[in-house]
Amino acid sequence: MKKSFKKYVSLTTLAMTFASTLVGPTTQLVSAQEEGEDGVLEFDTLVQNEGEPIEGGTLNYALVSDSTFSGVLNNLLYTGRPDGEIINFFNPGLYGYDENFTIDNSGFADIEMDPENSQVTITIPEGHTWHDGEEITIDDVIFPYYVIGNPDYTGIRYGSDFQNVAGMEEYHNGDADEISGLERVDDYTLTVTYNTFNNSMLQAGGGVSNYIEPEHLLGEVPVAELEDSEYVRKNPVGFGPFKVESITPGEAVTLTAFDEYYDGRPNIDEMVIEVVNPSTIVSELKAGNYDIASLPADQYETYADATNFTPVGFLENAITYIGFKQGTWDEENGEVVPEPERVTSNKALRQAMAYAIDNNAIATQFYYGLRQNANSHITPNFTEYHNAEQEGYTFDPERSQQLLADAGFVDNDGDGFVEDPNGEPFTLGFASMSGGETAEPIAQYYIQSWQQVGINVELVDGQLMEFNSFYERIEADDPAIDVFQAAFGVGGDPNQSGLYGRSAPFNYTRWATEENDELLAAIESEESFDEEFRQQAFYDWQEYMIEEVPTIPTLFRYTLTAVNNRVSQWDTQIGSDLKWSDIYLLSEEPTAE
Template sequence: MKKALRKHFSLAATAFTLGSVLVAPTTTLVSAQEESEDGVLNFETAVTHEGEAIEGGTLRYALVGDPFAGVLNNLLYTGNPDASIIGFFNEGLYGYDSSFAIDNSGFADIEFDVDNKQVTISIPEGTSWDDGEPLTIDDVIFPYYVVGHPDYTGVRYGSDFENVVGMAEYHAGEAEEISGLERIDDYTLRVTYINFNNSMLQAGGGVSSYVEPEHILGEVPVAELEDHEAVRTNPVGFGPFRVTSITPGEAVTYEANEYYYKGQPNIDNLVLEVVNATSIVAELKAGNYDLATLPADQYDTYKDATNFSVIGQISNAYTYIGFKQGSWDAEAGEVVPDDSKVTSSKALRQAMAYAIDNDAVGAEFYSGLRQNANSLITPNFEAYHNFDQEAYTYNPEKAKEILAEAGFVDNDGDGFVEDLNGEPFTLGFASMSGGEVAEPLAQYYIQMWGEIGVSVELVDGQLMEFNSFYDRVEADDPAIDIYQGAWGTGGDPNPTGLYGRTSAFNYPRFASDEHDALLEAINSDDSFEEEFRVNAFNEWQAYVHEELPVVPTLFRYELVAVNKRVSQYDSEIGSDLDWTQISLTADSPVAE
């Protein structure tokens, strides 16, 4: 469901909790819950339920995981829970197809002018925000001035925005306007770029998809936006639903937006509540919720459910182990590598990758619903994912050899190697709470690293809550040497936004001249030529596979529970189904 039921793709990637429900990737979907030849389960991406629609009604949506942070604005949020909440009341500008390529099926139309490095964005006339105020092209221009402002507190400013002509000067305080933004009329904007690579064609790529209510947010100093009531308690959007109340961290209630540009939804109200991953299956079976993501580690408990259907889609997401190798210089806006860190040793990183058995993790912890990842480019992007690149597989003897050859030796006989200076070390490991397997999975990794002689302990001796985890990882907490995270990569395979030198999302703080050059090729004008682009992606994948700033661990496939009173639902990427086409067939969710 484009931009309404699915998360929309912003220029920033999205962080996931490890308890999110996803399955091993495959590009062929068969009937729901069938098993393919390689033993991987496959699921239908859509479902239709029989029954006569009632008038209105309230849909109950379970947001599975920890309490949400409540930064309910596309320019400022960092976590997927907040993104899920935003998706119901505010959307992105563009529609996209099953390959995440921008098309004209969404709110705005877009024209590409490769020769002049320009895009022209047109929005429909006569549309409104959910408070009834007119929506104009000024609301599309406004986000550029927020993200580019010197006082901006979010993480969206980076290479994509700096690619707009005049943005760097505005960001530095050297210009009052962004020269590359040309307001044609109330409904048309022309943007001129410095570089014009093929990422411009992708949802979540180089063209900003943001639209925000200038008539409200424009009255707030940029430095104060993140904590303002228009972001935290009373947000305004132009999506299918309007926020009516927020219980911080716990729940959001919505009502149908009569100003929605596609028409008012059939469902009167929507209630979103945070539900712990350990209890969501019982809640669904009891008929307490209509929609929810499903935890892969509990698959056996819901695979035969009778009151809800299970559908799935390939997820452009992966889990990974990250190694802290430097810090973030906020003033300079770039990564500062630190070669003195023990985790800055490529040999150590490779050895730790060979020490873990991700095939076994997928089979034992996730009922075979996840699979060893071989790349940081997900298989959704078939043209750019290198299917021939081998993943790191379990090989403890090779891991020990790599350590020994690099100089990591157990000199004192305690079973753990010392660093390259002969000093003992213990790595602080940060991992998130959530789901039944979070704790045993973290302990499994610690055990396996210990078996090759690398001492690892959980930071503070326990798992971290989602928001605390990312706060500390983003702040380069010195207690964290390695961490287990997950990325939803949005609609663009370009890795610059996650791993570029000037990206705040580059949490490992990895950078090198060679890496800069490889990313520069991906972002060059030459990348509009398909063969060049594919080669550039393959070269980058090979480099990070060798250098290993992070270890990709598991590919994922999202599963969704749809109660049988929901008339229809579609999780496929690029689906045209929206909330104006969905109804309820009973006054409350069906119980088992």
């Protein structure tokens, strides 16, 4: 359950007192739920259960989804998260990483960075095999580059990270037979040369490929046909802690422990993964049908007092935010064009709108305390770069009104809404997405909160938008949209140039300043390879973003996982060092209520 495993199983602690009279193992209070500020819950990542381990056993794992999994069981080709969750049990990536998603040498391969020469050297250990007994060599690390770079490749991973490999574009375009930036040093060593090398390369998902695939099998299949091949759909082969024994398409996968796993054979003999609908997962868990399952936040009240399993969790690397449209996108030149004359380009207005909303109230009233007010644009899971001491925006309507008044936003005509500093009335169009029972009341809450401090805001078209329509209109800079609520996942790299950079298409606010350019450049600079400089660069950027507030970071969110009492221990911490060889089952069947 090391690094790469945690990326999916957490991918993102309940104070429970278990009576000593419970049947089965008792729970040691390592995982505890505490009520923090304003009723927001705080969770630990680890649960440890006491009891006598059994030998082997079968772990029942619920893949919680309202649809079947696609069955594209290959890291180079899958797109759906359920497929990725399954893959990581039998074919985890090359390298490990710590709690900040910084690549380290805790995984299968050792990674040596050489920023001066824009190179990374990857070394894999000798004497290890794939599940079918074939030896793993560096050719299995090189092979994914040639699949992804092949013009017949059907997946989605040929992007800037792979294009940054020297010679990749020439190979992709048919101008070269080989990728010049790949130097095969020996059977176990590869040196990769890149066109550019910034400190995002240090991050998992930040530019260094984490892929390793069995070339002796996949290399026999034309790249265009890989996605539908038997080694992807029916008989995938990996090198991870478990190997695939059987697949019921879209519904279930049975895996068994791999005796030769490089990090120690799992003590659990078998794992059965089954798709379970979110609407029934809590009842299934209480009935003792599953050991491990993700938990839906909107059902928290139904499992908060569960006695046969413990929810553990972590704040995932995702953030909900409110954005302000402040310009447009110049497709020809590939950069944002700020429009300072827009009312939303007024910093005081944005700050006032941030102080007008109570995000802790939303966290407790709509999400049972499983969300918390966000104080930064960097998520807390990046422990070295998130400034936990930074003061974010908290509910302060008086301060909101004072900011408006000081900036010249005054209600001149007595209608209850302020005019802009030029004395002109204005109404802001607010866009938010449909989905779930809470979407509409949350959107209305924001609108009412802004109206109460004198800012006239209305829902665009008078209704919530469907997901695809929402993003089409946001990306097209629809003039009807002034303010919008959205969310994004950060991935393994805290550098947010791709979200807030001047040349980033995902900079949906179309906001840019020279100071922001400089702060982002500092994060990406050579000096930022120094850890102290890098941390300060992130701190400086966070402080500036809270001051300028092109977007209001509203909520950080917990991902919760249920762990049955018979599982000896489970850790959802990003970068956890817990090994599969340290996890036992404490009874033959999962504990039921």
